Amino acid sequence: MSDALLRIKNLKTWLGSGSSPVRAIDGIDLEIKKGETFVLLGESGCGKSMTALSIMRLLPPVGRIVEGSIHLGDTNLLDLPESLMRCERGGRMGMIFQEPMTSLNPVLTVGSQIIEAVNIHDASQERKPKDRVIELLKAVGIPDPEQRFDEYPHQLSGGMKQRVMIAIALAGRPQLLIADEPTTALDVTIQAQVLTLMKQLQQETGMAILLITHDLGVVAEVADRVAVMYAGQIVETAPCKAFFQSPRHPYSRKLFQSIPGREKRAQRLAVIKGTVPPLDQEFTGCRFADRCDDVMDVCRQQSPEWDQYGEGLGVRCHLQASHVTTAKKIDEVDDRVAKIENGSLTPLLSVDDLKVYFPIHKGIFRRVAGHVRAVDGVSLEIHVGRTLAVVGESGCGKTTVGKAILQLIKPTDGQVQFDHHELTTLRGEALRKKRSDLQIIFQDPMASMNPRMLVHNIIEEGMLAQGVGGNAAGRRTRVLELLQQVGLPGSAADRYPHEFSGGQRQRICVARVLAVEPRLIICDEPTSALDVSVQAQILNLLQSLQQQLGLSYLFITHDISVVAYLAHEVAVMYLGRIVERGTVAEVLDDPQHPYTQALLSAVPVAEPGGKRKTIHLEGDMPSPATPPAGCHFHPRCPQAMDRCQKAYPKAVSLSKTRSVSCLLLEN
């Protein structure tokens, strides 16, 4: 065991004092070896970040470590005085955070922020600190490090900022790098860059990485060993391969089943019922018992012991290895796919050459100096009862498309026809009447409900505005009906939104939208703020509503697995334009546009080793205010030709449903 770098024994961290402290971490043991990547996996609120903060001893003021030990090498970190602990932070241990935008001080140059770390931890060098900074910037793959040295954080993109954060963490030549969801806030193509960079740095320096994530795809990509956390405890540890082949704990298995994907299209996704239990209590039984399908009597009476059944393999569950049942498949094959795919294709919504430009004002007279071309000529069609997914990275204008269709943002140009009625020319009362047909569900369910209104009033709002639902009693009945339809008890009507969990809140939002009986719902990343198991609940709900009510969805997302699960057709957007569209099978199986190929290859797949080679895109998406000449994608395109710089390629129609905008296909 001499190669263990970090050893945590029976660590307990509690938040708050008084009669019921929150037991954020309730006795975890783990060991990280030199040079390995150890992944801590779990849903939000399971204590992953608290573990990282406990190791760094950076707990919030209400938090305290009540028991246990943390050894880094031979030092017990919990015994160190604060002054020595400061040397450890950033010295032998580096940390990077989730949000690179807020981790850097916006008024200091990038260079000065890295120098700060270099001066503290690497000052013994004879060399000038600046040289070391440039070396670090080079190491994290930032082009033109000499020039970047004097730039400010706002001049860098998200991926670049995260690289700078990594450079700061590397300044002290750490033996252990703690990365708390380092790629969650980044786009998939950038995520692929950062993950590769971390892997490569690990090989060069031999440091160990403690990676915290909720994304099974990321785990499969980088992990050597995995620990699953649930409700403040580690419930399973295993080497990466073994974990993906045969997860032992029912919670781990459920996580796998709730990931959406192509092969699960015809089924309902497995959901983990309920939510993570509140941690301000003492548990007598297993913490997962209330949500477990294989729950036994013993689970409720007795807390399961740690069962070490092999080298590096362990699980905290009463189910013995022999009893592991294969997951009950919910084989609810629906004939929806077949039915609609051959059915009559009447376009419900057709968008033609939609443009949304935002003017840029400059100078004291606020003259219009240019335009941000958020949406630059998008055409699409959605048929009755079908789902069109719009995929793209952040900033490509997909949300703006949604809002422009709803006329929440006035389009600059183009037509939006809904059921043969032109929406863009409607004004005032006429538009207000049409609004019940098209509705929208937002990404953050908390922000999309007025925190000062009761759920009843929230759902009722649309009915009142549209004058549907009859009198007060009639509306009340309808509200209760809707709550039942989305799987919430009627008592929810008289509570405030903050009393619900994320998934329940999103259900309320769905109920609110259904109240006005829309025919098309624009779903703007409805599940990306939710945990995987909760995401499955919402996706199931959306799918069954589509079957029952014949709804059409415009599904805006960046998550390819959701697209594969839910959508019929896909449109891939890049910088305000659709670069490729077609049915799910066509686009996902055989991507033609180089951007689609890169995007799909960058998505981490939850099977170690079983993935395609990632096509790495250099750099970031250009600003839509100054799009590159010619094909917008050519500066990043691995297959760019000279011709690409001259003109934007026309859409090439490959089949009845399919078109691609790329010069490669014009020949």
Added chain:
Amino acid sequence: MPELVILWTDALIFLLIALMLVFGHLAASREHLRTPWRSVGQSRMGMGALVVLSVYVLIGVLDSVHYKPLLPETAQTARITHSNEVLSLLDCLLTPLREQQEKTYSSPLSSYLYSKENIEQADGSMRREYPRLKYGGAHLQNPEQEWAADIAWTILVGAAEALLAWLIIVSSITIWHAQRAGHSCFQQCQRIISRQTDIPWHVIFMVLGIILLLAFVAGNLGVKYHLLGTDKVGEDVFYQVLKSIRTGLVIGTLTTLIMLPAAIMMGIMAGYFRGWVDDVIQYIYTTLSSIPGVLLIAAAILMLHVYMNEHSDEFTSLIERADLRLLFLCIILGVTSWTGLCRMLRGETLKLRELDYVQAAQAFGVRHFTIITRHILPNVLHIVMISVVLDFSGLVLAEAVLSYVNIGVDPTMNSWGNMINSARLEMAREPIVWWSLAAALVFMFTLVLAANLFSDVVRDAFDPRLRGGK
């Protein structure tokens, strides 16, 4: 029956009290409004300041009930000029202070005038010495020897009375609470002493005790002496200071009441509709805030002055004139001070209108007016609340400054500003007359300090960031 007189500012003060009662009723039924106020109620600093403020408000409200007193019928012909005199309840309570007017300056608690005069002796010779006061210490035969003992005794009596009153109030509150909570009185006392009650009663009782002590001692001394001396025309300074409380409160609250509708409406409209509405409103408030406020106030007050001189028949009594001038000052201060709040509300609304729930409401086809009243207004109310409380103390101080440069309230009206203004000459005298200035300062300082402490507590309670951190 005395004839009730309702001045303009009186009417507005009662309107304000009514509004506050309505708001209180509303807040009690809404959880998101009740929670912060409850945390204000649990703050020791806040409740202590609130007790002080309530005493000021009580005096101010008493001073806002005006009436024309009945004239004794027998003396009607002799005092016909007095029939127009308008008094307030406070005047009635302070009758001895109001009527015991001396000849000129006298220092606090003195029995003699502050300046020597020629006094004709019994034998007909003239001697130059400090004459005795008509009222202050008039009951003393030989002030040099009896004065100290009399003062001490009066203070003692006042303290005893204060203790009695304090015990009555405290025990009645405690018993009432004990009955409501189902404790015995003894238990309730223990809970208060060991600070276990939700509302910090121990602080409230302590502050109340100090105020009662001061009030009773002042009352007892004030009847026999001039507690804070007299001014140039021999009026009691203590009376003037108490009368000034209403002026300060009126300026601090009515100004806000007057500016509030405009600021809220314009601010939200600018932020919500944007485009040309925003441009127009921004143009208005940037223009307004770039005109020097003092200039605007001076111009407006002068205009009013001219108007009142030309239509002097419409203003029958002095007090009505003064009141109108006070109201006008409030309006013009309101006009110059609404821009800050308006700008803040515009910014907040700009942020709120992009929030998903406002967008969702738009997607439902909800009307703009409904969106503003249902989604925007309740979510900016905390800003309004904070700025109202913060502005209050600033406005009380502004009155003092404006009166000092003679564009404040009417010179005949009692106000701290006027007192400070007159102190300019008094400070130049030799020996100097310091008590007018000191009295005004102490009373103003106490009010502003209490208001500032209270506003700090309110702001913290309504600040969502601080609330989340607790």
